[in-house]
Amino acid sequence: AAVTAGTGPQSQPTPAPGNTYQGALSMGYYNMSAGDAPLFQSLAQNYAISDNYHQAIIGGSDPAINWITHGDVLFYQDASFNPAVPPAAQIENPNPQSSTNNFYTQDGLLGGSWTDCSDLTQPGITPVFNYLDSLPYALFNNGNCAAGDYYLVNNCPSGGCPPMRLKRIDDALTAAGISFEYYGTDWSTVNANQIVTDIQNNNLPAISFVAPEPADDGHPGFSSVSALESYLSSVINAATANTTLWATTAIIITTDESGGYYDTGYIQPIDFFGDGPRIPLLVVSPYARPGFIDHTYYDHSSLHKFIEKNWGLGPLTSRTRDNLPNPIMSTSNPYVPTNRPALGDLMSMFTFSQPTPTATATAASNWVLRGTT
Structure with a gap:
């Protein structure tokens, strides 16, 4: 996408536009009636989809995918994993640079990535809370901003983020004795294609998070929708071919974030960090409600x-x-919870009492989650 942030103080020149090197694909339109995205069309027609699932933070891929694993925003830490203050050039400043079309002063890969939202004197914080405080309901945890913590609200700056520790979903699963694996070199040493072999060999853990390898993840610039569909087909075909495994399996397909597309859908303010725009979510399972479009409000914490x-x-x-x-x-308005803030648990996308003939279990026990970067 085009660069929309400066590299430093307001004296810096206006940033030059970026280039995705994919032409119109960077803002693609897919016509399923003409044969585009055939796998996604088939999955939507035969399984369950959500049209009210959201990325959990208004930010880039790094904090969004962290939310899939941590359910929270990571904060800047020192070598002992205590809260610390990041370098000044990495602190978010959404105030516009002069003589620009509202380009941020410090934002994203070219500038700020961290913000202390507990400090109303920091750039951009007070306007956000002025809006949030005007809502007709109370924010979750009063905005969820711990005093003195600098949260990662955009992608890690050039050179990467420091090591950070925060409880993850696999920590809870390990403590409960539930088997777990991350597949994909974006977040583990296990290649994403290994999951197909593990399915075929009945070696799949109870819960797996899968990030396809970059060439297969559908991300503009280095992948494509057809490459992603090919990868998903390999996983789904392996699962359905193993009838014993398939009888207790659900494959949940989503993305980490929306890529910045404009969306007319309702976004529920929950705390300082989000929610963010809607993103796709499909459930492929013998227990998925076939052809069902779920309007329940969800985000990554619903996983x-x-x-x-x-x-x-x-x-x-x-x-x-x-x-x-x-x-x-x-x-009257099925997209907006009446008890805000609230998030669903995805259970309404399933009908466990009516599995397909190949599924005999009464509850699902193997789940595959996917998040792209």
């Missing part, structure tokens, strides 16, 4: 609520949104 519901676990921490209640939705 954790789903796991916790299925395995009888509690919320990750007192800060994580899996503490929120399930939404109460009205027929």
Whole structure:
């Protein structure tokens, strides 16, 4: 996408536009009636999809994918993993540079990545809370900004982020004795293609998070929708071919974030960090409600609520949104919870009492989650 941030103080020149090197694909339009995205069309017609699932933070890929694993925003830490202050040039400053079309002063890969939202004197913080405080309901954890913590609200700056520790969903699963694996070299040493072999060899853990390798993840610039569909087909075909495994399996397909596309859908303010725009979510399972479009309000924390519901676990921490209640939705406006803030647990996308003939179990026990970067 085009560069929209400066590299330093307001004296810096206006940034030059970027280039995705894919022409119109960077803002692609896909016509399924003409044969585009055939796998996604088939999955939507035969399984369940959500049209009200959201990225959990208004930010880039790094904090979004961290939310899939942590259910929270990471904060800047020193070598002993204590809260620390990042370099000044890495602190977010959304104030516009003079003589520009509202280009941020410090933002993203070219500038700020961290913000202390507990400090109303920091650039951009007060206007956000002025809006949030005007809402007709209370924010989750009063905005969820711990005093003195600098949160990663955009992608890591050039050179990367420092090592950070925060409880992850796999920490809770390991403590409960539930098997788990990360597939994909974006977040582990296990190649994403290994999951196909593990499915075929009946070696799949109870819960797997899968990030396809970059060439297969569908990201503009280095992958494509057809490459992603090919990868998903290999995983889905392996799962359905193993009838014993398939009888207790669900494959949940989503992305980390929206890529910045404009969206007319409702976005529920939950805390300082989000929610963000809608993103795709499909459930492929013998228990998925076929052809069902779910309007329940969800975000990435719904993945954790789903796991916790299925395995009888509690919320990750007192800060994580899996503490929120399930939404109460009205027929007059099915997209906006009446008990805000609220997040669903994905259970309404399933019908466990009516599996397909190949599925005999009464509850799902193997789940595959996917998040691209």
